[in-house]
Each structure stands twice: as structure tokens, then as C-alpha cells.
Amino acid sequence: MVRLRAPLFITRHVLFALVAGGLAGILFMAFLIEFDHFTSSNAFCTNCHSMALAEDSYKTSVHYNNASGVRASCGDCHVSEGVFSATWDHAVGGKDLLKQIKGSLFGPDYDDPVINALHLPEAAFAARRWFKDRDSATCKRCHDQDAIQGKRADTAAIHRDEAAGKTCIDCHINLVHRKVPGAETFKRDAWNVMIEQEFGLKPGEAAERFGGH
Amino acid sequence: MREVMGIQGGWYALLLGACLLGGAGHTLAAKVKLEPSNWGHPAGEACASCHAKSSAGLTQQWQDGAHAKAGVNCMDCHQAAPGDSDAITHEGQVIATIVSPKDCGRCHVSEVEESQGSVHAEAVAVVGDRLKALADNLTGPAVQAAGCDQCHGSVVKVRGDGTLDPATWPNSGIGRVNPDGSKGSCSACHGRHEFSRAQARDPAACVRCHAGPDSPDKEVFEASKHGMAYVAHRDKMNLGSDTWVAGKDYSAAPTCATCHMGAAGKLPASHDVGMRDAWRLNSPVSEKQYLIMFTDGDKRDLPASQEPPKRGAQFEKNDGTQAEVKFVVPPDRRRQAMQSVCLECHSKAVTEGFMKQFDNVVELFNAKFAIPARDLMADLYAAGKLTPLPFDEPIELTYWELWHDEGARARHGAAMASPNHAWWEGMYLVGRNFYTRFLPQVREVAGADAQALIDRHVTTKDQHQWLKDGQQTNPILGFGKREAGGG
Numbered sequence: 103m104v105r106l107r108a109p110l111f112i113t114r115h116v117l118f119a120l121v122a123g124g125l126a127g128i129l130f131m132a133f134l135i136e137f138d139h140f141t142s143s144n145a146f147c148t149n150c151h152s153m154a155l156a157e158d159s160y161k162t163s164v165h166y167n168n169a170s171g172v173r174a175s176c177g178d179c180h181v182s183e184g185v186f187s188a189t190w191d192h193a194v195g196g197k198d199l200l201k202q203i204k205g206s207l208f209g210p211d212y213d214d215p216v217i218n219a220l221h222l223p224e225a226a227f228a229a230r231r232w233f234k235d236r237d238s239a240t241c242k243r244c245h246d247q248d249a250i251q252g253k254r255a256d257t258a259a260i261h262r263d264e265a266a267g268k269t270c271i272d273c274h275i276n277l278v279h280r281k282v283p284g285a286e287t288f289k290r291d292a293w294n295v296m297i298e299q300e301f302g303l304k305p306g307e308a309a310e311r312f313g314g315h
Numbered sequence: 316m317r318e319v320m321g322i323q324g325g326w327y328a329l330l331l332g333a334c335l336l337g338g339a340g341h342t343l344a345a346k347v348k349l350e351p352s353n354w355g356h357p358a359g360e361a362c363a364s365c366h367a368k369s370s371a372g373l374t375q376q377w378q379d380g381a382h383a384k385a386g387v388n389c390m391d392c393h394q395a396a397p398g399d400s401d402a403i404t405h406e407g408q409v410i411a412t413i414v415s416p417k418d419c420g421r422c423h424v425s426e427v428e429e430s431q432g433s434v435h436a437e438a439v440a441v442v443g444d445r446l447k448a449l450a451d452n453l454t455g456p457a458v459q460a461a462g463c464d465q466c467h468g469s470v471v472k473v474r475g476d477g478t479l480d481p482a483t484w485p486n487s488g489i490g491r492v493n494p495d496g497s498k499g500s501c502s503a504c505h506g507r508h509e510f511s512r513a514q515a516r517d518p519a520a521c522v523r524c525h526a527g528p529d530s531p532d533k534e535v536f537e538a539s540k541h542g543m544a545y546v547a548h549r550d551k552m553n554l555g556s557d558t559w560v561a562g563k564d565y566s567a568a569p570t571c572a573t574c575h576m577g578a579a580g581k582l583p584a585s586h587d588v589g590m591r592d593a594w595r596l597n598s599p600v601s602e603k604q605y606l607i608m609f610t611d612g613d614k615r616d617l618p619a620s621q622e623p624p625k626r627g628a629q630f631e632k633n634d635g636t637q638a639e640v641k642f643v644v645p646p647d648r649r650r651q652a653m654q655s656v657c658l659e660c661h662s663k664a665v666t667e668g669f670m671k672q673f674d675n676v677v678e679l680f681n682a683k684f685a686i687p688a689r690d691l692m693a694d695l696y697a698a699g700k701l702t703p704l705p706f707d708e709p710i711e712l713t714y715w716e717l718w719h720d721e722g723a724r725a726r727h728g729a730a731m732a733s734p735n736h737a738w739w740e741g742m743y744l745v746g747r748n749f750y751t752r753f754l755p756q757v758r759e760v761a762g763a764d765a766q767a768l769i770d771r772h773v774t775t776k777d778q779h780q781w782l783k784d785g786q787q788t789n790p791i792l793g794f795g796k797r798e799a800g801g802g
Contacts, residue, residue, distance in 0.1 A: 296475025
């Protein structure tokens, strides 16, 4: 008769460590899931005033307000699916948190609407690259290209024929947040002048405040 | 009028001007001389494939037009360099929404050269001083984009986010100042996206702006024999023809384009629409005008009362900068250019007689009403009886309309053979408003000085002596007797 016996190196202490480690691992994974869930919520993101500024335009967009009541949260679009990817995105996003904290002490203060608007284009370009690198994966959580009908006659045909080989972000930019031109045609000077007019700044003040970091 | 050059020299200038303005100096419409390898942008096919679905109407218009047939696609006209102020990224391409004369001029070289410096291309500068007084003060700035600028053209503003400011766009005003600095909008007359020849030669191309109380060219043309013949014989107008020379390709009727731009006999077609205008008709007092051609290709009008510059001299352009004068075309040469169109259908005697009748109306308007009214106003301003601010006193509107509305209608009616506009819509109203609105308002404003002022500028002048003979009888109102020997 064969007796099942643990290998000799599985001592009581090792067994205890395995059980404890396993439990800790499960708890850690659960924590990550909860953490990602919590840190993907609008309430968490807009804790920072700089993100509350981004929320203003979001709240006027169809991704927030629409007849069907489907509402995309910050994380639905800006945090990848899956606990590891989501954790990674949050880890990378942590640098923004550091900048935010740093900004309250020295350097550009992103809570300042002027500074925020001046830096918005670079943020938009980075976000577009992020979507492009992931083949617009977060869009596809809800949108299926094959199923897009649209309201106008040929929207479905365009999404079948002309959109073949493209990813959502190739065409659909400036959907939710304040309009920013494509990186290729963006003109910093013209953007600065627009912000100066919008906030009643003196000519040249925008460049000064943008360059001062 | 001063003689600028001898008769020979004048004709030389006219012909030289005609050659310059008309391209190669031949009677055919200027041809695109570029190699077709200059168009057919490889990305253009993809535009059409999507836009046939997303904006089927405009794509169909393009497909129906000569551009599509020649292989000119969306990108050929809309391509832009990333550094262009109005460049945007669109589906992976760098494009501009506005296709400016500079863009059209890549192929349509002579048309764009001719139009630069014309009254059309300079239409924003023409109203520069008026916008504040009329749009801002009398009404409100909100009307400018939908009103003034739609004909004269906006100064298009590109915002920092790459969008075109809706206060300045959409706009296809003829003098539009484009983000690339060029002036004009070809699509003002050549409706996009078919750009049909026939459409641009039809008077309907002009009437979006040349209609209404101050420039009633639509109404004047329609009420003239020319307009009557056009409506009756439109099917014989050959409007879509490749070449369109009056008297050769068509002879049923003239359109606006025939007289102001079209080829006729040896006179070449030109996109300088004001080149053949001997008079400036839309001004408080009409003056004949020189056409000054600059060596850089620009040009401007100069009232005949001013000393014209010599060839080779530096002279001020419309934009205030100085340039070298190439030559000066005097008003009678401009008139001769216009008359050479008339002569395709009319005899010399009829043509010259018609021009004499026209000139007489302009001179009557000037001498009897425009100059006295202008001088009265000048005295009222000088005496401080009126504030310098325009339109805060009723007499200023009466004066404005006297020359800008009924005065313009009278002059245009005479210029383009509408008896109704020369008289009832024109000089009749000028006379009525001068005597029964303007002069009573002068009396009101001038107070004790009124009679002396009016005597100085009006009642002592020959043309107003009829007012003194109150005993003249005439049965026009149902009273009084017919004068002996009267008709």
C-alpha cells in the first residue's frame, strides 16, 4: 500500500508558510482588484482638482450624458482591463500623482486652470498614443466595430469599409475632453494666445508660465 | 481729366493691361497649363470613398464637375503643410478646410493674378471704415458675420485649437482675407464643389450680393432689355462652352460676366471685374477713375481728381504700402474696353449715345444733389451743428441713403439700361428725398443759419431755380392748367 506522504522538506513550518503565503497572495490579488476598482472611479480621479478640470468637459460629452443611460467612467476609458494591466496603468499613473503633489509645493501647479490648459495638449497627445498603442482596447470594451450602425445612412458602411485596418482613436479624437489639434499640426504659440485671451492674460504671459518649469 | 499719355501710349497701355489681365492676350478663357502630373494626389481617392458616404451631396457635385473628370481630387485642393496656420490633421492627412485663391492659383494662375487688387479682392478694405459705424453702432456686431462679411468677406481667424472662429467662418465673401494672407474667395462666384462654368456665367452667380437697395444690379439687369433677352434666350447662351467669347460663342444676350469680365472681339476675358469701370458709382459723389498697375502685379483705382503717378514712381497701394507704378490706365481707356463689348452687338453711334445718356445722369446726380448735399453736411459738421459720430442724428441717415441707396440705384440704372431704376427707383427718390427730407432736416439742424446755408449751396444754383417760380402751373396733380405750347 502506497502512503501519500509529503516530501521531507515540507516541514510544519514550510506548510504554514505556504498556507499563509497563499492566503496572503489571494488577499493581495483581491486587494489589487479592489484597489484598481476604487482608483478607477470618477470619485477617486476627481479628488485632485486638476482632474476635476478634465471632468468639466467630460460631463458635457455623450460619454457622460446620453439617452441610454450608459455612462463611461474615467477608468473605463483610461485604465486597461485585467488586474495586471490595470495595476500597471495605475503604477504609471502614479507619476501624475507625484507631479500633482510636487505641484502643490513647487513647479507647475496643475490645479491652476491656466497651467492645466497650457499643458493639456501634451496630455492629450500622450493619451492618444496610449489608446493607439493598445489598439483602442478600452473603447472596445463597449464598442464593437462590426456592430456600429450610427444614425446616418452610411455610418455602418464607413465603419466596415473605410475604417478597415484603423483603430478607433485614429479617427475619433476630441470626443470627451477639450478640443486639442493633432500633434502634427499643433501650434504652441497659437494655443498660448488662445489661453491668454480666454483667461485675460497679458501677451507673452502664457509662454512665461508654460516655460517656467 | 488729365492726359496721362498720348493716344498711342494709352492704347498700348490698354492692350498691355489687357494682355496682363487676360492672360496670354488671346480671346479664349485662360487654360490650365500645368502638367496633369501636378494633380491626382494619391491620398485623394480615400477621401472620396468615405465622403461619398458621409457627405454624399458635395462628393456628387465634385464628381459632376470638371475637376473630377480631369482627375483633380480633394487632396489636390485641400492639402496643407503642417506649419500652415489653418492646417488640421484629418484621417491621417494634413489638410485645410479653406481653399484660398493661393491654392486655386497653383493651377489657375492668370485668373488669380487678375483678381488680385481688384475691387472684388479688396472688398474688405472697401468697408473697413463702415463696419464700426454701421454694423457695430447702428445695429450690432453680431450681424457682421451673417451680413456684411458674407458679401465683402471676413478676416478669417484660426483659433489656438485649430478651429476656425465661427465669427469669421463659414464665409465665402469675395474679399475674404484668408489664413494664408491671400485675399478673395473663388467660391463666392464658382459655387463649390462642382465649380461649373455655366453657373459662374449666369447672372445668378452675382445676385447673392449685387441686389437690394444699395447695389440693385440684379433688379437693374432684370428690368433691362439685356435681362429680358437673357431670360427669353437662355437656351442659346452656350453657358457651358469651353470658350465664351461674346459675338462668337453666343450673341443672344449679355450677362454680368459678359460686360464686366468676358472676352469680346479682341478684348480678352479678365477676372479683374472692375477694370472696365470708368466711373466709381458707389460713392457720395461719383468720380471717374484711373487704374494704376504696379510692377508687383497689384493694382488700385485712383479718383480722376487726383494727380496720377508717373510710370516708375513709387505710389501707395490699397494696403498702404508703396510699390512701383508699372503704368496708369486713364478712365477713357477703361470706358473703351467696356465699349468694345457693346460693339459686338451695337453700332458705335448707339454705344456712344448710350454712354452719353449714362454719363449725363451721373453728372446730374453729382451737380444737382450730391455735391450740394455733401457741402451742406460739411458745413454742418464744421459749425458743430452735428456731432462727428455718424448716424446719431436722423439727417445723417437721410444723407447716407441719398447717395448710397437711391443715388446708387439711379446711377446703376443709367449704367445698365433700366429706365425704372434710373428714374422711379433712382433719381425720382433722390429729388424727392433731397427736397422734402434732407433740406427740411438741414433747416432743423442749422437753426438760424439754415436759410443762408441753403441759399449758398442750393437755391442760388441754376438747377434749383425752378423752386422760385411758384406761379408755374401744371396739371400733373389734377390742378392747374397746361402751359401754352406744353406737351
